[in-house]
Amino acid sequence: MNASLGNGTVVMVHGAWADGSCWSNVILPLWRQGLSVTTAPIPLTSLTEDAATLLRVIERTTGPVILVGHAYAGAVIAAAHDDRVKSLVYIAALAPDEGETVADVFYRADPHPKAPRLAPDTYGLIWMPEEGFGCAVAHKASPDQIAIMAAVQRPIAAQCIQQKAPAPAWKMTPSWYLVAEEDRMINPETQRFMAGRMGADIRSHNVDHTPMYTAPGLVMDVILEAAQ
Numbered sequence: 001m002n003a004s005l006g007n008g009t010v011v012m013v014h015g016a017w018a019d020g021s022c023w024s025n026v027i028l029p030l031w032r033q034g035l036s037v038t039t040a041p042i043p044l045t046s047l048t049e050d051a052a053t054l055l056r057v058i059e060r061t062t063g064p065v066i067l068v069g070h071a072y073a074g075a076v077i078a079a080a081h082d083d084r085v086k087s088l089v090y091i092a093a094l095a096p097d098e099g100e101t102v103a104d105v106f107y108r109a110d111p112h113p114k115a116p117r118l119a120p121d122t123y124g125l126i127w128m129p130e131e132g133f134g135c136a137v138a139h140k141a142s143p144d145q146i147a148i149m150a151a152v153q154r155p156i157a158a159q160c161i162q163q164k165a166p167a168p169a170w171k172m173t174p175s176w177y178l179v180a181e182e183d184r185m186i187n188p189e190t191q192r193f194m195a196g197r198m199g200a201d202i203r204s205h206n207v208d209h210t211p212m213y214t215a216p217g218l219v220m221d222v223i224l225e226a227a228q
């Protein structure tokens with residue numbers, strides 16, 4: 001399949017406890033399809049600051065843009081309004097509506113029995129317990145990959161999930177959503193609710209919370225659909 005984004009760029013945004021390297025299994029395959037690809041290193045300090053960082057990354061691109069967000073980054077890509085953004089891609093991502101918080105949608109349904117208990121530390125930062133990566137974040141990943149994820153994790157500030165979202169871009173921008181049916185972090189029922197509410201083109205697969213690691217081909221397929 002040859003992508004048709006022309007001289008545009010796919011901008012990929014990581015979620016909590018991660019950085020841009022979480023897309024490493026997807027970047028080169030997209031590049032080989034003729035797409036320009038970059039990642040946005042959001043600071044995970046607040047929804048407003050993360051969206052502002054993403055906008056600065058978009059400013060460095062030319063042509064049409066596809067925004068791809070994983071998990072928490074779903075809220076970020078919807079809060080970064082730019083006329084060159086032509087489509088949004090949600091990978092097991094959170095999509096609060098205007099006035100909602102990330103926590104509102106994250107805790108909408110009962111957690112999976114193996115989901116970790118999360119709470120901010122004395123600095124207002126939320127860390128993933130090391131065992132949480134293998135139990136819930138990426139339970140289908142290899143032991144080596146899980147060890148790397150735990151070692152390089154970056155905490156997310158509580159303000160990121162407590163700040164109310166602005167009017168989301170998905171109300172006016174075509175969207176795609178990959179529902180992770182075996183997700184232990186974001187309830188698949190919640191994912192289907194958010195995807196349906198935004199009117200997204202839904203692709204549902206039996207993957208875990210981080211299919212960028214465990215099923216990168218499926219992630220790439222959704223992005224290529226959005227690029228057509």
